[in-house]
Structure formats: C-alpha cells, structure tokens
Amino acid sequence: MEDINRFGPELALLIAAGLIVVGDVTLPMRGGTRRVASVALGLAGLAVSALWSLVLIVADERGNAFDGLMVVDDFSLFFNFLFVGIAAVIILASVDLLEKSRFRAEYVALVLTSTVGMMLMASTVDLIAIFAALELQAISFYVLVAFLKDGRSSEAALKYLLLGAVSTALTLYGMAYLFGLSGSTNLNDIAAFVAGADSGTRPALVLAAVFLAAGLGFKMAVVPFQMWVPDVYQGAPTPVTAYLSVASKAAGFAVVMRVFVVALGHGLISSDWSNMFAAIAAISMTLGNVAALAQSDIKRMLGYSSIAQAGTFLIGLAAVAANDPQLLLGTSSVVFFLGTYAFTNLGAFIAIIAISNKIGSDQIGDYAGVARRSPWLAAGLTACLLSLTGIPPLAGFWGKFWVFNAAVRADLVWLALIGVLNSVISAYYYVGVVLKMYTQEPANDEAFQPSPYLGLAMTAAVVGLVAVGLYPAPLLDASESAAAVLG
Amino acid sequence: MLSLAVFLPIAGVLAIVLLPKEEEHRAKLIAAGVSAVVLALIAFMFVDYDRDRAGYQFVNSTTWLDSDFSNIKLKYAVGLDGLSLPLALLTAFLGLVSVLISWRIELRPREYFAWLLVLETSLLGVFSALDFVLFFLFWEIELVPMYFLISVWGSGNRVYSAWKYVLYTFFGSALMLVGILTLGFTADTFDIRQLARIGDINDAIIPTWAIFTLIISAFLIKLPIVPLHTWLPDAHTDAPTAVSVILAGVLLKMGGYGILRMSLSIMPDVARDASIWLAIIAAVSILYGALMTLIQQDLKRLIAYSSVSHMGYVLLGASAIGTVGLTGASMQMLTHGLITGMLFVLVGMVYDRAHTRNIADLSGLAPRMPFIAVMMVVAGLASLGLPALAGFVSEITVFLGTFEKHEVMTIAGVIGIAFAAGYILWTIQRVFWGAPDPRWESLVDATAWWERGPLLAMTAAIVAIGIYPAVMMDLFESGVTPIAQRLG
Numbered sequence: 001m002e003d004i005n006r007f008g009p010e011l012a013l014l015i016a017a018g019l020i021v022v023g024d025v026t027l028p029m030r031g032g033t034r035r036v037a038s039v040a041l042g043l044a045g046l047a048v049s050a051l052w053s054l055v056l057i058v059a060d061e062r063g064n065a066f067d068g069l070m071v072v073d074d075f076s077l078f079f080n081f082l083f084v085g086i087a088a089v090i091i092l093a094s095v096d097l098l099e100k101s102r103f104r105a106e107y108v109a110l111v112l113t114s115t116v117g118m119m120l121m122a123s124t125v126d127l128i129a130i131f132a133a134l135e136l137q138a139i140s141f142y143v144l145v146a147f148l149k150d151g152r153s154s155e156a157a158l159k160y161l162l163l164g165a166v167s168t169a170l171t172l173y174g175m176a177y178l179f180g181l182s183g184s185t186n187l188n189d190i191a192a193f194v195a196g197a198d199s200g201t202r203p204a205l206v207l208a209a210v211f212l213a214a215g216l217g218f219k220m221a222v223v224p225f226q227m228w229v230p231d232v233y234q235g236a237p238t239p240v241t242a243y244l245s246v247a248s249k250a251a252g253f254a255v256v257m258r259v260f261v262v263a264l265g266h267g268l269i270s271s272d273w274s275n276m277f278a279a280i281a282a283i284s285m286t287l288g289n290v291a292a293l294a295q296s297d298i299k300r301m302l303g304y305s306s307i308a309q310a311g312t313f314l315i316g317l318a319a320v321a322a323n324d325p326q327l328l329l330g331t332s333s334v335v336f337f338l339g340t341y342a343f344t345n346l347g348a349f350i351a352i353i354a355i356s357n358k359i360g361s362d363q364i365g366d367y368a369g370v371a372r373r374s375p376w377l378a379a380g381l382t383a384c385l386l387s388l389t390g391i392p393p394l395a396g397f398w399g400k401f402w403v404f405n406a407a408v409r410a411d412l413v414w415l416a417l418i419g420v421l422n423s424v425i426s427a428y429y430y431v432g433v434v435l436k437m438y439t440q441e442p443a444n445d446e447a448f449q450p451s452p453y454l455g456l457a458m459t460a461a462v463v464g465l466v467a468v469g470l471y472p473a474p475l476l477d478a479s480e481s482a483a484a485v486l487g
Numbered sequence: 488m489l490s491l492a493v494f495l496p497i498a499g500v501l502a503i504v505l506l507p508k509e510e511e512h513r514a515k516l517i518a519a520g521v522s523a524v525v526l527a528l529i530a531f532m533f534v535d536y537d538r539d540r541a542g543y544q545f546v547n548s549t550t551w552l553d554s555d556f557s558n559i560k561l562k563y564a565v566g567l568d569g570l571s572l573p574l575a576l577l578t579a580f581l582g583l584v585s586v587l588i589s590w591r592i593e594l595r596p597r598e599y600f601a602w603l604l605v606l607e608t609s610l611l612g613v614f615s616a617l618d619f620v621l622f623f624l625f626w627e628i629e630l631v632p633m634y635f636l637i638s639v640w641g642s643g644n645r646v647y648s649a650w651k652y653v654l655y656t657f658f659g660s661a662l663m664l665v666g667i668l669t670l671g672f673t674a675d676t677f678d679i680r681q682l683a684r685i686g687d688i689n690d691a692i693i694p695t696w697a698i699f700t701l702i703i704s705a706f707l708i709k710l711p712i713v714p715l716h717t718w719l720p721d722a723h724t725d726a727p728t729a730v731s732v733i734l735a736g737v738l739l740k741m742g743g744y745g746i747l748r749m750s751l752s753i754m755p756d757v758a759r760d761a762s763i764w765l766a767i768i769a770a771v772s773i774l775y776g777a778l779m780t781l782i783q784q785d786l787k788r789l790i791a792y793s794s795v796s797h798m799g800y801v802l803l804g805a806s807a808i809g810t811v812g813l814t815g816a817s818m819q820m821l822t823h824g825l826i827t828g829m830l831f832v833l834v835g836m837v838y839d840r841a842h843t844r845n846i847a848d849l850s851g852l853a854p855r856m857p858f859i860a861v862m863m864v865v866a867g868l869a870s871l872g873l874p875a876l877a878g879f880v881s882e883i884t885v886f887l888g889t890f891e892k893h894e895v896m897t898i899a900g901v902i903g904i905a906f907a908a909g910y911i912l913w914t915i916q917r918v919f920w921g922a923p924d925p926r927w928e929s930l931v932d933a934t935a936w937w938e939r940g941p942l943l944a945m946t947a948a949i950v951a952i953g954i955y956p957a958v959m960m961d962l963f964e965s966g967v968t969p970i971a972q973r974l975g
Contacts, residue, residue: 328556391630392627393628404664404668405668405671417662420662421658424654431650435649438635438638471551473551473552476552480554480555483556
C-alpha cells in the first residue's frame with residue numbers, strides 16, 4: 001500500500017490518461033463535448049496528481065517504493081510539481097490547436113503519459129527503471145511531434161524517432177558498462193562501488209560516463225547531440241515544441257543529475273565528467289547563440305536558443321566538483337534555473353502560439369508592429385525574452401546568477417566569463433524580436449486578443465517569472481532542499 | 488523614507504498603466520506629481536542629513552535572499568552618504584525636469600512616462616544600493632527603459648543607436664557580474680560596507696587585478712572613456728530630449744560613481760597601482776573628446792562629445808586617489824549633470840522649433856529667441872568653466888587634486904579646458920549670432936511655464952553652486968574622505 005501511495009502522483013495521471021482514451025471510444029460524444037471532456041479530465045488528473053504530491057509532503061511520506069526502484073524525496077517532489085505545472089499549461093495552450101485540427105483525444109492522454117515518464121525519470125534510482133521511464137517519455141513525444149500529420153510534422157517526428165533511437169542505444173550502452181562494473185543497477189550501490197573503485201577501473205568508468213552523457217545529451221539538447229532540435233522544433237505543433245523545450249529538457253537534466261551526482265559524484269571520475277560538461281557547456285552556449293543569431297523563423301530561433309540555455313545549465317553541472325558544498329551548490333543552481341526557465345520559455349512559446357494564430361506566420365519579420373495590435377501579448381513576450389536574456393528583475397536573471405555563482409565558487413571563472421559573454425550575444429536576437437514588435441509598423445492595424453485559454457496560460461507564466469524575479473527565495477529554498485537529497 | 492523615494496516612481500508607473508486610453512493625457516500629470524514628490528523627499532533628506540556624522544544615513548536594510556549552500560546573504564540595503572546624496576538629489580531634480588520638458592509628447596504618452604519613471608527608480612537605486620548585487624540589479628534594470636525610450640521615441644537612426652547602447656552596456660555589466668561574483672565569493676559578502684572594510688583581498692581564485700578590471704570595465708564603458716565611447720554620441724543624438732538630459736545628466740554618473748564607490752573603495756591596493764593608467768585614459772578622453780567636439784556639425788552630437796571630454800575630468804580626479812581629487816571628481820559629476828542637462832534641454836528646444844540641429848543651417852537665432860539664447864550663454868559659460876559658475880569649481884578642484892600625482896596628465900586636462908572655451912563660444916556664436924536667416928524668422932521663444940521653469944531652476948542651481956560651492960563640496964568631501972583614507 002505504501003508503494004502505491006508513493007506512486008500516487010504518477011498513478012493519478014495514468015488513470016486519467018486511461019479514462020480519456022477509453023471514454024473517447026466508448027461514450028457517444030460529439031466533437032466539442034469530447035474536446036472539453038478530455039481537456040477537463042486531463043487538467044483534473046494533473047490537479048489530483050499535484051494534490052497527491054502535496055499530501056506526500058505534508059504527511060512526510062518520503063522514502064523508497066517498489067524495493068528501491070523508485071524514491072520519493074525532495075528532488076522528485078520538486079520535479080513532480082514542475083512537470084505537472086508544465087503539462088497543465090501545455091494542455092491549456094493546446095486547446096486552440098485541438099479546435100483547429102480534427103480532434104483526437106489521444107493528444108491529451110499522450111501529454112499525461114509523457115508527464116508520467118518524466119516524473120519517473122526524476123524519481124527512479126535504478127538504471128532499469130530510469131530506462132523504462134525514458135522510453136515512456138520518448139515514445140509519447142514521438143507521437144506528439146507527428147500530431148499535425150503534415151509533411152513538416154512527419155519529417156520532424158521521423159528525425160526525432162531515429163535520433164532518439166540512437167540516443168537510447170548509447171544510454172543503454174553506458175548503463176550496461178556501469179552494471180557490468182558494479183554488478184548492480186541501483187544508483188546507490190553503484191555509488192558505493194565508485195567510491196571504493198581503484199584507478200584501474202577509471203577508463204571503463206569514464207567510458208560509461210561518456211556514453212551516458214551522449215545518450216542523455218540528446219534529451220538535454222546540448223552540442224553535439226542537438227542536430228534534431230531546429231527541425232523538430234519547427235515542424236512539431238507549437239505547444240509540443242514548448243513542451244519539448246522545457247519539460248523534456250528538464251527531465252533530461254533530472255536524470256543526469258541523479259546518475260552523475262549520486263552514482264558518479266563521489267570518487268575518482270567526478271573531475272573527469274565535470275571537465276566534460278564544462279567543455280560541452282562552453283560549446284553549446286556559443287554554437288547555440290551564434291546559430292540563433294541567423295534565424296528568421298522564431299521557432300527555430302528559440303530552438304537554437306534552447307541549446308544555448310541548456311549549455312548554461314551545464315555550467316552548473318560542471319560546477320559540481322568533488323567536495324560537498326559545491327556539489328550541492330552546482331546542483332541546486334541547475335534545479336533552480338530549470339524552474340525559472342520553465343516559466344520563461346513556456347511564456348515565450350505561448351505568446352508565439354497566440355501571435356502566430358493571428359498573423360499566420362512564424363517569421364520574425366512578420367512580428368513587426370505586434371505591440372500596436374496586441375499590447376499585452378507583446379508586453380508578455382517581451383518580459384519572457386528579457387528573462388531569457390537574463391535581465392533583472394525577472395526570473396531568468398536569478399537562474400543565470402546562481403549558475404554563474406556556482407561556477408565561480410568551483411574555480412570555473414573562465415566558464416562563467418564565457419557564460420556572461422554569451423548572454424550578451426543572446427541579447428542581440430532576443431531583443432531583436434522586441435525591436436520588431438515595438439519599433440516597426442504593422443502590416444495592418446487590426447487589434448487581436450489571445451484566446452482565453454492562451455491568455456490564462458500566458459498570465460500564469462508571466463506572473464510566475466515576475467514573482468520569482470522579485471522574490472526568488474521560495475524557489476531557491478525548494479531547489480536547495482531538492483539538491484540536498486543528492487548530496 | 489529612502490526606500491519610499493526609490494520605489495515611489497514604480498507606484499506612479501502602476502497608476503499610469505492603469506489609466507484608460509481616453510485619459511492618457513493625465514499620464515504626464517501623474518509623472519510630474521510623482522517625480523515632484525520624489526524630489527521633495529530627497530531634498531528633505533538633503534537638508535536632514537547630519538553632516539557631522541560620517542557614514543551612511545537613512546539606511547533601510549533587510550535580508551532578502553539566504554542561500555544555504557553558498558553562504559550568501561543578499562540584502563536589500565539602501566542608504567545615502569555624502570557621495571551619493573547629492574547625486575540622488577541630482578537624479579530627482581533632472582527626473583522632474585525631464586518630465587516637464589516632455590510636456591508635449593503625443594506618441595504613446597502612457598508608455599513614455601511610465602518608462603521615464605522606471606528609469607528614475609533604477610537610477611535612484613544605483614546611487615543608494617548598499618549591496619553589490621542590489622546595485623547590479625538596479626544597474627541592469629536601467630537598460631530596459633533606456634532601450635525603449637531611445638528606440639521608440641527617438642529620432643534619426645534611433646533603432647541602431649538603442650541597440651548599440653544596450654549591447655555596449657550589457658557587455659560591460661556581463662563582465663562586472665563575474666567580477667562581483669568572484670569578489671563576493673572571496674570576501675563572503677556582497678555588502679558594500681563590509682567589502683570596503685575588508686579592504687584588499689589577496690587570496691581570490693583569480694588575481695585581484697583581474698577582478699578590478701572586470702568590474703571597472705563596466706564603469707569605464709558607462710563613463711565613457713575613449714575608445715569605448717562610440718555608443719554615446721549615437722545614443723545622445725537619437726534619443727528624445729528628455730532622455731538625452733537623463734543620459735548626460737545622470738546615467739554617465741553611474742560610471743563615475745561606480746569607480747569611486749566600488750573600484751577605488753573596495754580594491755584600494757589595485758586602484759593605487761592602476762591610477763597612472765586611469766590618468767592616461769582620462770587625458771586621452773579629455774583631449775580626444777575635445778578635438779572631436781570641435782569638428783561636430785550636429786548640435787546634439789557636439790554636446791555629446793563635449794560630455795566625453797568632461798567625463799574625462801571625473802576619471803582624472805579619481806586617478807588622483809586623494810581627498811581633493813575625489814572631491815573634484817564628484818563635484819564634476821554633479822555640475823556636469825546640471826550644465827549638460829541644461830544644454831540638452833536648450834538644444835532640444837532649438838530642434839523642436841527649427842527641426843534641424845545642423846550648425847551650418849542655424850544662424851542668428853538670438854533675436855528670435857532671446858530667452859533661449861541667454862540661457863544658452865549661461866550654460867555655455869558654465870560648461871567652459873567660467874568662475875562663479877558651477878563648472879569652474881569642480882574643474883579647478885580636479886586639477887588641484889591631480890597635479891601633484893600626475894603632472895603631465897593634468898596639463899593635458901587644462902589644455903582640454905582651452906578647447907572647451909573654443910568650441911562652446913564658437914558654437915554659440917555661429918548658432919545664435921551671425922547674420923539672421925530669413926528661414927528662422929517665424930521661430931518663437933520659449934514661453935511656456937514647463938519650458939522656462941526647468942531652465943530657470945537649473946540656472947539657479949548652477950549659479951548657486953558656483954557662488955557657494957561649499958554646500959555640495961563639504962558633503963562630497965565627507966563622502967570621499969573614507970575612500971581616500973583607504974587609498975592613502
């Protein structure tokens with residue numbers, strides 16, 4: 001019973017997803033009702049899941065479940081809330097899309113199952129279970145990306161599927177190494193083995209770390225595993241792109257933190273993977289930003305920018321050095337940054353959905369004069385883009401602040417310098433969109449409003465990023481207690 | 488009370504944003520009311536400030552963010568001392584002036600005045616922050632309103648100029664952020680008071696001179712120094728008049744203030760070694776700025792380059808690293824703010840009327856607009872350093888303070904003054920005197936209250952400081968003495 005209780009947040013979503021699919025087939029409902037029913041059921045499932053997580057906290061039900069396959073701790077709870085919140089916003093943001101396309105209830109169900117996958121990614125402490133969670137998440141996403149069923153969307157889904165399969169193989173290969181060396185799939189057992197390993201096993205451990213980083217780098221979308229990003233971001237339905245860019249990325253980082261900090265954090269190869277992540281971080285930031293400069297399609301631009309942002313997260317991971325205080329500081333800064341990034345990037349994508357719905361284009365050039373036609377949307381998008389740049393008093397600033405702080409404290413001043421200089425480069429293209437919206441003449445003067453669902457989702461994101469910007473303490477506390485678990 | 492003054496403009500912003508579109512003409516009333524109250528509050532603090540007691544007064548302090556893992560306590564801490572109080576007063580004064588001279592703004596007035604007020608909060612915040620991270624926050628926030636004000640309400644090549652301004656400043660502040668983090672890590676605090684007490688740190692993870700360079704580069708870009716000054720003529724020329732006033736009057740002072748408050752006061756040992764370099768940079772800026780001023784064809788650009796030259800004196804005074812030099816540098820910030828602010832107001836008025844700023848096109852304006860002409864002469868004479876006007880006091884103090892330490896550079900500075908006399912008088916002569924041009928027959932003088940009021944107030948301040956500089960000088964001296972002691 002205790003196991004089921006700790007699995008409750010995920011279970012609620014699985015049940016909701018099941019009800020949606022079964023109900024859609026069996027109940028005699030018309031288009032509009034079906035849509036409302038599935039969206040409502042999806043949101044209800046998410047609400048129950050969040051409440052259940054809350055109950056787990058209040059009742060202090062932290063602990064292992066299913067013989068240590070899964071764990072409920074502050075780290076997994078943090079990500080439970082993060083993923084549930086993101087999924088709720090994504091479902092709200094998808095209502096317009098569902099109205100336009102021939103409705104299929106699986107969409108909402110798939111959002112829920114992928115959320116379950118990601119929640120499990122953050123809460124499993126066994127390589128096999130992590131792998132299963134990864135696949136659950138990935139397969140849901142393959143279908144979601146293809147949801148539009150047009151040429152672009154299908155091409156994107158195929159690319160995502162093929163490269164995803166390669167990354168899965170790499171991850172599995174890395175896991176096999178770890179299992180072969182340590183004789184266990186449990187992260188804590190592996191940690192014990194690594195802590196006591198002699199230097200002879202070092203090459204094999206490094207190899208395992210490299211394979212794992214490569215496989216998971218695909219989820220995190222960092223260079224050199226980023227080549228799928230621009231095409232998939234551009235081709236997928238925009239709400240799915242938003243979902244990929246925040247949730248899938250955050251889940252990738254959650255697994256990386258679990259595996260690297262817990263299993264490989266203490267012992268002879270921690271400085272090796274720290275150096276590896278530092279290098280990947282520097283390259284991802286620079287390549288992502290430089291490529292984003294040249295984009296004319298706003299979804300592609302945000303795709304490249306998300307590669308650069310992922311590089312910035314990696315700075316925090318690289319700062320996880322072998323000694324304890326920094327270990328926590330680095331991880332907590334990444335967790336914190338993931339939280340702020342979720343608000344920010346979601347807000348940006350929702351604004352883009354709302355604007356593109358009306359102007360019928362994703363070209364940055366067509367954003368001219370949007371401020372005149374829809375002042376609140378333009379203001380919201382501006383806030384998100386400035387937050388991505390890292391301008392205070394918005395959430396994104398604190399994300400970068402803590403990551404750079406962690407880097408400086410881990411003797412990685414050079415990496416922090418590369419990071420801040422990349423912020424300057426990124427200002428060029430983020431602010432470029434703002435510039436288009438505010439200083440150029442619109443093609444026509446017709447005013448427009450976002451749909452109520454999008455408006456609600458947008459408001460939530462912007463309020464979140466301003467609130468965290470002005471008073472970051474609660475989110476910081478949460479991320480510090482999440483990181484403390486891994487220490 | 489200080490926190491109230493800093494954040495009152497934000498309350499004004501909320502009020503303006505909530506105005507319905509039909510009522511948008513009331514935006515300027517709200518902005519004027521708010522900035523007048525802020526000015527009154529800071530003027531009250533100016534009078535109330537206990538000049539016999541050194542250190543920060545009107546301090547509000549509370550812990551704002553407490554990180555378990557990095558021993559960081561970020562504080563919301565504000566306070567004013569002899570160095571920052573006059574600059575805060577200047578900010579509040581020019582804040583009100585900039586609202587008044589924008590009385591005729593028709594394009595999207597709600598947004599315009601809202602951004603002006605955001606700008607005021609960020610500037611007051613920079614001068615009153617007692618925590619380095621808080622200082623940085625305010626420093627960065629200022630970018631956003633400036634960007635919009637220049638790119639939307641500017642003229643000419645405004646989009647390019649706004650870009651250039653933002654990228655230059657952002658580049659500088661990016662470097663500063665790394666410097667701040669390294670400094671805070673080593674000293675285990677971001678509190679400016681504690682950092683100053685600790686003095687030089689030797690066991691940083693990167694050499695202290697590197698931290699010094701990272702931090703001061705943001706200030707030098709802002710000041711600006713040659714060759715990092717090129718954003719300034721562009722931004723000035725294309726910004727709307729009120730923004731030019733704030734830009735020249737207050738924003739440049741953020742750089743000077745930062746050098747005194749952070750670079751010199753927190754890292755005195757490095758500053759002492761670097762002083763000769765600062766002096767050389769200052770001399771180059773003074774002379775190059777002055778020479779460039781001589782060849783300008785555009786009135787606003789001309790004053791912009793004269794600012795480059797004049798801000799060189801601030802750096803020159805700072806490089807003296809003694810009480811007299813630092814007092815001179817801070818006086819120069821204040822007086823340059825008033826004088827150049829006034830010059831920009833006047834040029835803006837000429838431009839509004841004649842729709843050109845090209846010096847070659849303008850001629851014989853004095854008979855058409857005697858009030859503007861008289862004001863221009865006053866501001867011009869103050870700018871070139873005529874005794875009994877404000878500019879003289881600060882420049883002479885800078886030279887007195889610097890001469891012993893860096894003779895050659897001081898002489899270069901004095902030569903700069905000679906150029907200043909040349910370009911100011913020559914410009915006034917060409918624009919206001921000379922043969923009357925029939926094209927300008929129909930131009931009218933400044934008659935509205937919102938035009939004359941600010942100009943007369945600025946003149947009064949310039950004359951008052953010129954005749955009785957002690958009112959500001961004593962205050963600045965009390966503010967910079969502790970810094971000079973640390974350097975000494």
